[in-house]
Amino acid sequence: MNARFVNTMVKRYLRFDPEHPFIFLSAILAFFGIAIGVMVLIIAMAIMNGMEKEFEKRLFVMNYPLTIYPKVRGSVDEELLETLENSFFDLKFSPYMQTQVLVRKGNTLKGGLLFGIDPEREREVNPVFAKAYTKPLGKYGVIVGRPLAEELGIEEGEKIMFLFSRMEPAGLSFMPLTKRFVVEGLFRSGLNAYDESYYYTTFRTFEKILKRDGGVYDGIHIESKHPMRDIELLRSELPSTVGILGWWEQNGNFFAAMQMEKRALFIVLMLIILIASLNIVSSLLMTVMNRRNEVALLLSLGASRKEIMQLFFRLGLIIGLGGIAVGTVLGLGGMELLSRFDIISLPEDVYGTTRLPLDLDWRDFAGILAGAFLISLFSSLYPAKKASQIDPLNVLRNE
Secondary structure (H helix, E strand, C coil), rough: HHHHHHHHHHHHHCCCCCCCHHHHHHHHHHHHHHHHHHHHEEEEEEHHHHHHHHHHHHHHHHHCCEEEEECCCCCEEEEHHHHHHHHHHCCEEEEEEEEEEEEECCCEEEEEEEEEECCCHHHHHHHHHHHCCCCCCCCCEEEEEHHHHHCCCCCCCCCCEEEEEEEECCCCEEEEEEEEEEEEEEEEECCCCCCCEEEEEEHHHEEEEEEECCCCCCCCEEEEECHCCCCCCHHHHHHCCEEEHHHHHHCCCHHHHHHHHHHHHHHHHHHHHHHHHHHHHHHHHHHHHHHHHHHHHHHHHHCCCHHHHHHHHHHHHHHHHHHHHHHHHHHHHHHHHHHHCCCCCCCHHCCCCECCCCCCCCHHHHHHHHHHHHHHHHHHHHHHHHCCCCCCCHHHHHC
């Protein structure tokens, strides 16, 4: 095959032809259609991955990487905690007690969960709590979410009323147990659902108010960098009276829905590239039809059918690959622009962040490039094959 001949003809056919402007216009539309499709896919996949990781990070505030819970009351105790700490030095453990409470300020009531914790242990597994815990908690000290404090109009150092589900005798009737706590710290996780319903106090206070036995817990939160691996190791060490959950099990439906939405978005946006590739087919077919005489003449002068097929195949690939290259540059440039400037601002109470999170996974990036390349490849094959099947004898005889 004469590569020089093929390259020369490709350059010629890529030039603007004033006699057939619509062919050139169709090729330009195909070029920009593929470029825009690739750009949109890159940015969309980066946003989907960024949002998923942002939600995952926020969910760790309430749903820790791993959580041990009792199947039998009293089975999660100090002895189990010590055994786990001696067996797994690379993990951090924070036992907790919990109860449902109502927070009262004036005529306002808010429901939530009060946790009894060891603040020193909790700060190791909960970075949001660690920022709020700046000094040891007092006898009836509590740390609450800043959005809750703002809604109730309270500041650090002020008192807040907690109503417990436990009932106490009051004259001839029973009344819910109530206790005033001093707000000694405020945290903000970025998700109001947590900030308004999670409250932290010490084991000592929790046990005294609810008359709970020390060293018997409602569960243990675990910080792990490899939770999917560690959950199996921990499960093999735990007794049958204790269970363990990973964050992905507690929020499986949510993340499965996000993955399905991501795949659906990928397919829909890939259709943009597929539609744009039809312009490659149409422009190449119009080029073949309008240059039938020229192709027939080339064949009669000694050009092989393989060279003619290669000529139009390369023509389609140049349009497709050029669009992919430009779309990749525009997509990565758009990501850089969105990450540096607050062009799109998100409501923090809904998404947990005001900035648009972006994170392009290399597998998604490779999938976009591979999909766009295959579409361009197959779009170029049919017109090239039709061009190579031209019968020079019939074409020139009709002329």
